[in-house]
Amino acid sequence: MAVRFPRHLKPIEPQGPVLLEQERKAASFDPKALMTTLYGEDYLKKRDAILKILENDPVLGDKSHRYYTGREVRFKKALAAAKRFVELIKEHNWTKEDFGIADFLFDESGPLRLHRSMFMPTLENQATEEQQKIYLEAARRYEIIGCYAQTELGHGSNVRGLETTATYDPTTQEFVIHSPTLTSSKWWIGGLGVAANHAMVMARLISNGKDYGPHPFIVQIRDLKTHEPLPGVTVGDIGPKFGFNTVDNGFILFDNIRVPHIAMMARYSKIDKATGDYIKPPNSKLAYGTMVFVRANIVLESRYVLARAATVAIRYSAVRSQFVDDASPKKIQNADGSSKIVETPVLDYVMQQYRLFPVIAQAYACHFTALEMHRMYHENQAKMAQGDFSYLADLHASSSGLKSLTTTLGSAGVEDCRRACGGHGYSLFSGLGQFYQDNLPKVTWEGDNYILTQQTTRYLLKTFRTVAAGRVAEKDANFSASYMMEYLSNPKALCPITQASDLSNPEILLAAFKHRAAFLVAKAVHNIDVEQKTWNDMLVDVYRISRAHCQLMMVSNFVKAVFGPSAQQSNETRVLQKVAVLFGVSTLEQEMADFLTSGYISPEQSLLVKERSIQLLKEIRPEVVSLVDAFGFPDYLLQSSLGAQDGNAYVRMTRAAELEPLNQSKVADGYEEYIKPFVHGGQQKWKIGKDGIARL
Incomplete structure (x- = not known):
């Protein structure tokens, strides 16, 4: 018989649903209106229709097993889910966007991702x-299942250092794929461990004795009938990870595997079939456009990461009450009309606000920055189609730094929110533990976060030198060149604020971030060009420059979205304007060392920044539950006892505990074999009587 909590017992008053309802009534705006502004009506209609399908699906509807099962069971269920998704795509004729919504709601990476x-x-x-025609059409029908095999046991970030080789043999017109060392083992390859029968292998192209660096080759790795590895292929799963354990990350080694000439992806560069001569791509930067698009999506995903964590932590902080605030005790009315003092919701404590409200601001900042990145990506694609690549370097550099910054913010934000939930944040039922584990790889994949900042800073230093030399006209200046021009026109500028309220002016905030970024760039250029410091000696500064530039971009994009001429004046916009200022002020406070070092902000003004930060917490306090409601995450997605929309945190926690396999009988499995021998053996020496234990 399973363990059950007594159903007549209720949480202490006031209960969660009442507290959340009070919070929602206190807001000055309609969260549904803001949700529509963020996503659009069409998206929300699609999402709701797809959500209904998923919630009622026999395979995908119940996610509760994720709490209680180990990797082997979870992976088999992930295989079943992957198969079911393929069936649903065909059954409902889902578009790529439709499936993206379904995948987002299901919230579990699987073997086919x-x-x-x-x-x-x-x-x-x-x-x-x-x-x-040969490969893609079959892949779309799932007749072949592939993976992307780039990272190796010994090389990840340094793609040029990959060791796997693809040597062209003109006598047979084949490429020979080979793993010459142990460290050339492809490693971390999602879908490779179990599911894939083909791999897109990044290997060093060697032809006529010359090494042309890494290129992609499609290689069959398993038999299409038996799924056994082909001769010469050593392949398997790399084992359990910190998270992402429903993905079969794998390893593979090739022992002189031969593939046909057509296996090399040849849209941009190719090998002449007869001679083995290498034909270069028309422009070496063409692949950068795809990288920009991927990184823009990662920025958008960071918004989701921060928003989801904030939703759980804010809702639970409104429900969770601890201690009595003697300065302003909270009271509730009894049924007889009298009142009694109750504990204070932790959301009323300024320290909790100081920890959580900036996370909400970061989520909205990521949202508007991602939208701008997508706009810039499409604009750049149009330019490149006309042969204009002038826009690409700035966009690529900024996307690299933003990927680094926003994924770092995402991982830190989830952990801050988990800690803000107290002890219950450590429970998987909070919805934050597994989420945190699965999010962590984002700081490493698509470029290690510290390595990527070097790409951003190299571009910024080059731009500064060009601007300083007077080789950029003001009318032709892009975003980066423009703020450097402003700095060079007045490098000794000082912040004009005299009181905390001045920091509500978005132009003042923008000016501070521009000066700080340009100052750091100018200082680095001087250290390298004049002081002759090495790049390695400058790497800490390089990281800070990229961070400063990208924080400026995020402040600028947020300000433009809610203060700009296209922003509609409404209650929703007015609240978002406060959130934008909070993002700027809290980031400024966090990075104060840079602003003080530049001399732009004085120590006295830094105290005004702290003062304005605390003021903003109080101003935004009535709005925060509705601000996270506007993110629009259904309970099916959140999978959180603490952060559910109805606020029934403690009821949900106890119901979830009832499902724990150890609680499915009153006496747990293992008692007879491991506990009973000690207890029963001891009864020969004592017995329990009315007065307690008596020795025999």
Whole structure:
């Protein structure tokens, strides 16, 4: 008989649903209106329709097993879910966008994710029409299942250092794929461990004795009938990870595997079939456009990461009450009309606000920055189609730094929110533990976060030198060059604030972030060009420059979205304006060392920044539950006892505990074998009587 909590017992008053309802009534805006502004009506209609399908699906509807089962069971269920998704795509004729919504709501990476997100996109972007007819059409029907095999045991960030080789043999017109060392083992490859029968292998192209660096090759790795590894292929799963354990990350080694000439992706560069001569791509930067798009999506995903964590922590902080605030005790009315003092919701404590409200601001900042990145991406694609690549370097550099910054913010934000939930945040029932584990790889994949900042800073230093030399006209200046011009026109500028309220002016905030970023760039250029410091000696400064530039971009994009001429004046906009200022002020406070070092802000003004930060917490306090409601995350997605929309945190926690396998009988499995021998053996020496234990 399973353990059950007594159903007549209720949480202490006031209960969660009442507290959340009070919070929602206190807001000055309609969260549904803001939700529509963020996502659009069409998206929300699609989401609701797809959500209904998923919630009622026999395979995908119940996610509770995720709490209680180990990797083997979870992976088998992930395989079943992957199969069911393929069936639903065909059954409902889902578009790529429809499936993206379904995948987002289901919120579990599975064995076919890399097939869709890396294998097929590589075929779409780098395969010729002939190759697409052979491989891509089959991949879309799931007749072949692929993965993207780039990272190796010994090399991740340094793609140029990959060791796997693809040597062209003109006598047979084949490429020989080979793993010459142990460290050339492909490693961390999602979908490779179990599911994939093909791999898009990044290998060093060698032809006529010359090494042309890494290029993509499609390689069959398993038999299509038996699924056994092909001769010469050593392949398997790398084992359990910190998170993401429903993905079969795998390893693979090749022992002189031969693949046909058509296996090399040849849309941009190719090998002449007869001579083995290498034909260069028309422009080496063409692949950067795809990288920008991927990183823009990662910025948008960071918004989701921060928003989801904030939703759980804010809702639970409104429900969770601890201690009595003697200065302003909270009271509730009894049924007889009298009142009694109750504990204070932790959301009323300024320290809790100081920890959580900036996370909400970061989520909204990521949202508007991602939208701007997508707009810039499409604009750049149009320019490149006309042969204009002038826009690409700035966009690529900024996307690299933003990927680094926003994924770092995301991981830190989830952990801050988990801690803000107290002890219950450590329970998987909070919805934050597994989420945190699965989010962590984002700081490493698509470029290690510290390595990526070097790309951003190299570009900024080059831009500064060009601007300082007077080789950029003001009318032709992009975002980066413009703020550097402003700095060079007045490098000794000082912040004009005299009181805390001055920091509500978005132009004052923007000016501070511009000066700080330009100052750091100018100082680095001087250290390298004049002081002759090495790049390695400058790496800490390099990281800070990228961070400063990208924080400026985020402040600028947020300000433009809610203060700009296109922003509609409404209650929703007025609240978002306060959130934008909070993002700027809290970031400024966090990075105060840079602003003080530049001399732009004085120590006295830094105290005004702290003062304004605390003021903003009080101003935003009535709005925060509705601000997270506006993110629009259904309970099916959140999977959180603490953060559910109805506020029944403690009821949900106890119901979840009832489902724990150890609680399915009153006497747990293992008692007879491991506990009973000690207890019963001891009864020969004592017995329990009315007065307690008496020795015999």
